[in-house]
Amino acid sequence: MEGLTISQVAKGANVNIETIRYYERRELISDPPRTESGYRKFPQEVVEDIKFIKRTQELGFTLEEIKNLLAASNHKNFRSVEMHDFVTSKIKEIETKIHDLHQMKTLLEDLAEKCPGSGVSKEECPIIKNFKGVN
Structure with a gap:
């Protein structure tokens, strides 16, 4: 064999x-x-x-x-049409992920800018407050 x-x-x-x-x-x-x-x-x-x-x-x-x-x-x-449909769907999925990642990056950049640095308690940290939904 x-x-x-x-x-x-x-x-x-x-x-x-x-x-x-x-x-x-x-x-x-x-x-x-x-x-x-x-x-x-x-x-x-x-x-x-x-x-x-x-x-x-x-x-x-x-x-x-x-x-x-x-x-x-x-x-x-x-069947190339099935492959084309799959790839087209995957492209849309990737575009959605890129959009979501860009939004996440923008949010994190904004939070990093608001962060006063060392010496802040977790209760006053703008990053933690945002993630907990506290303003």
């Missing part, structure tokens, strides 16, 4: 073995066939799938989103 051992996959994808096991449990990669002696033999493609998973995680995709992306990219009846 041809295939890669789990340690070969780990080395090829630059991850540790526990990462591979975790991806198996989350069904991001398929459970590989086993040899008669019980060793798992992974197909070569799993190395590229794991690299894909790691890269999309770095970009901020959830594991469920990655699972769907992998399924779409590995499916014989790939």
